[in-house]
Amino acid sequence: MSTEQSSEFVSRVEARSIRVGVVGLGYVGLPLAVEFASNGFDVTGFEVSAEKAASVNAGESYIQDVPAGEVRRLADAGRLRATTDFGELAEIDAIVVCVPTPLNKTKEPDISFILTAAERIRAAMRPGQLIVLESTTYPGTTDEVLLPMLAASGLELDRDFFLAFSPERVDPGNEHFQTRNITKVVGGVSEASTDAAAALYGAVVESVHRVTSARVAETAKLLENTFRAVNIGLVNEIAQLCHQLGIDSWEVINAARTKPFGFMAFYPGPGIGGHCIPLDPHYLSWKARLHGFEAKFIGLAEEVNSRMPQHVINLVTEGLNRHRKAVNGSRLLVLGVAYKRDIDDVRESPALSIIGKLVDLGADVTYHDPHVPVLRLEDDHGRSAGSSRVVTLESVELTDSALGAADCVVVVTDHGSVDYGRVLRLAGLVVDTRNITSGLLTPELAAKVVRL
Ligand SMILES: NC(=O)c1ccc[n+]([C@@H]2O[C@H](COP(=O)([O-])OP(=O)(O)OC[C@H]3O[C@@H](n4cnc5c(N)ncnc54)[C@H](O)[C@@H]3O)[C@@H](O)[C@H]2O)c1
Numbered sequence: 035m036s037t038e039q040s041s042e043f044v045s046r047v048e049a050r051s052i053r054v055g056v057v058g059l060g061y062v063g064l065p066l067a068v069e070f071a072s073n074g075f076d077v078t079g080f081e082v083s084a085e086k087a088a089s090v091n092a093g094e095s096y097i098q099d100v101p102a103g104e105v106r107r108l109a110d111a112g113r114l115r116a117t118t119d120f121g122e123l124a125e126i127d128a129i130v131v132c133v134p135t136p137l138n139k140t141k142e143p144d145i146s147f148i149l150t151a152a153e154r155i156r157a158a159m160r161p162g163q164l165i166v167l168e169s170t171t172y173p174g175t176t177d178e179v180l181l182p183m184l185a186a187s188g189l190e191l192d193r194d195f196f197l198a199f200s201p202e203r204v205d206p207g208n209e210h211f212q213t214r215n216i217t218k219v220v221g222g223v224s225e226a227s228t229d230a231a232a233a234l235y236g237a238v239v240e241s242v243h244r245v246t247s248a249r250v251a252e253t254a255k256l257l258e259n260t261f262r263a264v265n266i267g268l269v270n271e272i273a274q275l276c277h278q279l280g281i282d283s284w285e286v287i288n289a290a291r292t293k294p295f296g297f298m299a300f301y302p303g304p305g306i307g308g309h310c311i312p313l314d315p316h317y318l319s320w321k322a323r324l325h326g327f328e329a330k331f332i333g334l335a336e337e338v339n340s341r342m343p344q345h346v347i348n349l350v351t352e353g354l355n356r357h358r359k360a361v362n363g364s365r366l367l368v369l370g371v372a373y374k375r376d377i378d379d380v381r382e383s384p385a386l387s388i389i390g391k392l393v394d395l396g397a398d399v400t401y402h403d404p405h406v407p408v409l410r411l412e413d414d415h416g417r418s419a420g421s422s423r424v425v426t427l428e429s430v431e432l433t434d435s436a437l438g439a440a441d442c443v444v445v446v447t448d449h450g451s452v453d454y455g456r457v458l459r460l461a462g463l464v465v466d467t468r469n470i471t472s473g474l475l476t477p478e479l480a481a482k483v484v485r486l
Pocket residue numbers: 057058059060061062063080081082083086132133134135147150151168169170171202203204205206309310
């Protein structure tokens with residue numbers, strides 16, 4: 035019976051006698067695989083990218099937050115390896131799925147990566163396995179989609195296998211919170227599945243929070259990211275409103291945050307980016323729409339946030355105008371193109387759309403980003419219709435002459451390695467979308483800066 039099966043699985047987890055498989059070794063999967071391996075588990079990563087699998091086997095890391103030394107140590111110790119042979123899933127006891135969950139062109143969930151991974155798991159399934167989905171997805175994916183697919187193997191839930199959802203909450207670049215000290219929410223499609231998955235994560239993270247179903251766990255993740263998208267949307271609207279009223283929005287937020295309760299500070303910016311905040315709320319609103327419910331906050335936040343790159347263009351135009359210059363023909367130097375500070379990820383970065391729009395307006399755009407050596411702009415990065423040209427740019431050095439020659443320096447991402455005092459001294463005009471210059475401004479320097 036189920037309890038007996040799950041308690042046997044739990045005992046094997048405690049004895050570290052299970053083998054863990056991580057399907058998809060990206061920003062989420064590689065750190066997780068390393069965490070399991072460094073906690074004494076024998077871990078195999080399953081990748082469609084032969085290049086990534088080879089890197090792991092060679093003891094190399096391609097994810098900024100994962101130290102190469104750690105991958106090498108675990109690979110040399112025989113605890114961590116990667117393969118493209120999904121037949122080897124049959125040898126794994128706990129399979130954790132961390133594949134991408136993008137949106138399609140019409141902003142609807144694309145769970146095709148999950149489906150492909152599930153098909154490969156089903157082909158290799160045998161009794162005694164736990165399967166956990168970590169990819170962010172809409173409520174119902176685990177029990178409505180995955181469960182019937184896996185049960186079609188002929189194996190039975192609870193008797194032969196366990197199935198759960200546990201959202202990934204890793205925050206790339208966060209120095210304080212990493213896999214180990216972020217509470218793991220776990221919800222199985224059965225109680226025995228929750229027991230098995232809670233035991234697995236309990237072995238590697240400080241705290242596990244059990245919920246009664248996979249759907250609750252799926253929805254909790256979407257609430258977290260919708261909460262961020264909506265609150266960022268609110269402050270982005272306040273920033274535009276304050277700009278119109280001639281009020282410093284940053285000073286307003288810093289004043290409001292002195293209230294010790296009932297207020298949580300969010301800050302405006304050039305737009306939202308990354309693989310999560312711009313995408314995940316659509317998974318929730320799509321599912322709600324199927325059931326006749328329109329999620330208005332999600333739609334509104336998306337509308338406000340997606341207009342921020344255009345607001346930045348307006349600020350650049352306003353700044354150049356002060357100098358009697360047009361965007362067309364101006365030399366613009368963009369600082370930071372990753373979607374947030376001190377990371378190398380440009381997925382959905384507002385910089386793509388800002389640069390795309392500036393290029394289309396005829397500006398001569400260069401960029402500097404110590405984490406992103408090359409940037410490729412496709413025609414769907416905020417470009418005008420008909421801009422089918424793919425633009426490839428290379429990060430330039432932040433020399434005195436590059437700063438001095440720019441008609442406008444646009445701070446899109448406030449990487450910690452840049453000396454903003456120097457930028458202010460050498461540039462003639464700075465558009466600061468992150469308020470990174472505020473502590474450095476003398477009245478003379480302030481005259482050069484346009485802040486969001
Ligand atoms: N990046 C984050 O900060 C973050 C945070 C929380 C949650 N998530 C969620 O985690 C999931 C993974 O995101 P990510 O950022 O790690 O994506 P990623 O693109 O960095 O990594 C996914 C990996 O899966 C591999 N892959 C694709 N299909 C595969 C398949 N069928 N079998 C095996 N490997 C396959 C890809 O080659 C890639 O290496 C997504 O659902 C995302 O929403 C991401």
